[in-house]
Amino acid sequence: MSGIRGPFYSAVAVILLTACGSNSTTSEVATSTARGTLIESPPLRIASLDAAAFTAQLSATATGQELLELAGTPTCGVDFYYVQYWTVGGANEAATATGALMVPTGTGASCSGPRPIVMYAHGTTTDKTFNIADITNTSNTQGALIAALFAAQGYIVVAPNYAGYDTSSLSYHPFLNGEQQSKDMIDALTAARTALPLTLAAATSDNGQLFITGYSEGGYVAMATHKALQIAGETVTASAPASGPYVLSAFFDAVFYGDVNIGSTEFTPLITTSYQRAYGNIYSATTDIYEPAYATGIDTLLPSTTPIDTLFEEGKLPETALFSSTPPVTGNAVLDAALAVPKNPIFALGFGASNLINNDYRLSYVLDAVAHPDGAAPVPQPGLPLPAGPTNTLRIAAGLNDMRSWAPHAPMLLCGGDQDPTVFFSLNTGTMQAFWAAAGVPAEVVTVLDVNAAVAPHDPFAAAKVGFQTTEAEILASQGQTAAVESYHATVLPFCIAAARGFFSQF
């Protein structure tokens, strides 16, 4: 063996010497868990579309063509980034969350250089995997909407998925928790501002203007974020919350009295879980609120990776029956009438045999509402105040998160549709408008848009009104009244967000 050793090892040594060298590196991972920390730096660009390619993709489908008609032809390309950041949960626990940063690109004057930022808060989804940054997912309609309406027209867009969704480390979603959700939005904004100069579209920068909009749950979140930024002394150029449940205390009371909104069996578990995690006193056991058929596991049911229709089929949730069709009887004629199945057929859908919330809890809630009435519903009181001294913990939590706690300084557009069966327009938007008017907020600060209202002469929102009303009429004609009612809330969405862009463009 000695004869082979020398040359053999020499040959190996020569070859091994050539095997040294480094490999290219990827992004840096932040070690800090402080709020607003960008976790992966730079962030992942999921897709990049120039204006022509974006136009072509939208033109390829019927819904895309409708969106083009609403948003206009893209003048900018859009880079879609996936931003991961640190925020907090409902109990102020550290948590990761994700979202989108959409950056306009291109050579047009409105596509690079200093540009305004629009924050968008999305509407409720039961899909735990929801990722608004994933423009490659054809079901991501809200992502496509804000990309076409804002990013392709020169706005930088920041849109969190919310803690509890996508790859968030939080095991639940702090639904309608104003403090947490505004922190989530602000943390996404902080991370996005960190990410922006590191992106492949680094020629686009923040010009200091900040707009906030959102729809449904996101309408509420947009308003809560405007409030939080204003309190913190941060710039808000204007906001446009749309179809949001701002007046949570009165809204919950209306539902428990019997005005059951469409989607209530999905919203209720999200609400009770969120507030139980934040305050710890909503229930001792889920059976305190829920019927035994649904109580087990309902605190971890939503959001879910299982489609909501499958959860209905599997009996994990009733589709519409929030309350029993055999309501509690107290012997008090007025109260019993209030608890009875309502004559309104839409509200009556919320009553059934396989109901979600047990009669005892509904009765205890309503008795508290009778003893400590909300100033907005069922009977409006001067100044529309929150209830005084409620004892029901869900009502207390609703009051803590109710938006009758502040008044905006920056301009705000409140948009919605007055026949909305999911988030009642008059009770929420109308109450906020009246509350602020009573509080002395100048009329020019708050503009209210009902897309279902008649078009006025020189109406700046004529396009949104005509667009919504035409679409709703088409659904009614082609699919019938039930479909038109069930889809009403979703139908309002694009027209309110388009109106928001028009509103923002004046600043």
Place this chain on the structure above:
Amino acid sequence: MSTTIKATAAGAVLALTLSVAYADDSVPENTVRIGMYYVHYHSSADDISGPYVPTGLNLSVEDVETLYLAYVRRLSEHFDLELAAGWPPLTKTEGRGPATLGSVPYNGQVISTARWFAPTLLLNYKFFDDSHAWRPYVGVGVNYANFYDRRSTAAGNAASGGPTSISLPVSVGVAGTVGMAYHLKGPWSLFLSYSASVVKSKLTADTAGVERTTDISFGPRALVFAGGYSF
């Protein structure tokens, strides 16, 4: 290590042990060769999978030429042990699939590069005897491939969505060769051979913590033209 590779390695060791004892002292026992590798990659890969990856995204590998170096130990009149290696070539991987990803060019773009440290140990059987100038041979052995200096190119980063690191674990596979040796004069010879190796690995691209993967078979086919000096 697969059964085949184990058997090949064991056979090589056994042959070495047996034949060293019977080597003819009048014939040089050592040869070094230098020449050129012309490597054609008969590559195939699964479509790339992972988050945000459209269907039909694939890869191919560009052919390379590089310096061939080998040390050959004569075991007997008919058996040699060859340790061959190319000067680690810069191998380029191209995107295959749609022309663009969104608006980012993909098909035909060089998206990553890597250098290969890929020595091959072969036990060769030579036909005819030492008196023949022309001696065809066949060999079988083991290839070891280590991929280093792995880099995602600017085009690769654009397609992946940002700075990307490439992981490509070591491959160990069977190798075979057929060749012809020609004794020129004294210690000098010429060699022509054609070799094939099994080189498989799992390519993982990490962009901002998002991993995309594919199993890739490089299937290198190497034509070698070399000169040798025996001592």
